[in-house]
Amino acid sequence: MDLSNLKPAEGSTKTRKRIGRGPGSGLGGTSTRGHKGAKSRSGYKRKIGFEGGQMPLQRRVPKFGFKNINRVEYKGINLEALQALADSQKLEKIDIDTLVAAGFISANQLVKILGKGTLTAKLEVCAHAFSKTAEAAIVAAGGTVVKL
Template sequence: MNLSNLKPAEGSVRNNKRLGRGEGSTRGGTSTRGHKGAKSRSGYSKKIGFEGGQMPLQRRVPKFGFKNINRVEYKGINLDVLQALNEKSSVAMMDVAYFVQHGLASKNAKIKVLGRGELTAAVEVHAHAFSQSAIEAIEKAGGKAVTL
């Protein structure tokens, strides 16, 4: 076998139907589209969500809820994650750049330290927000929680 005699597998390639090429072809006349109606015309494409004139689902279901434009999204990082990071590479201070470097947050994310797990290392943690239990645990371990 070489590049000059490559060809598709047997039966994998079929010729397409040649529509509208006269009655002798058996696909002339209506060209397999049936008689009249929008679907038989050229240029037809139904609207997204159209259900044949029945009231579409997106209009039957009522609107509810709203998006609070003042909401602040935080990326939560728990104490057990901080402890694991500290065991891997012992550092005195953890800030946003440190979390970004270790893949825990994106560079524009606001970070909130949460209280799951326990922290034994004395580290200074800089973040945008802290839960009350996280502050207590960090200070109990001899560290410092600095709000940005």
């Protein structure tokens, strides 16, 4: 055996189907494209979503709702979470850095303190927004509210 007599295994290769090479080949004429229609023409390229002239799905289905570009997205943190954090770390002040370090938020999120749960610790709480009930509960516990 040498390079001059190497060949692929029997049945592992097929010859390419040479279409459009005249009537003697048996693959001339329409060249496997069928008769007429857009798919038989040269340069045919189907548009995405085209359904043969039928009204396409993306035009049949109505539009719905809108996206408010001025929406401000807050990460809500409840009073019970603040109480648990204050108990575990013996804190008097809770700010954004404390919440990031505790894993409640990521550094670029806005925070809103919500009023679920009870607060007994006297805390100074710094956040971007407060619900009325949360603000009242913090002040009632002897703490202070700082809006950023």
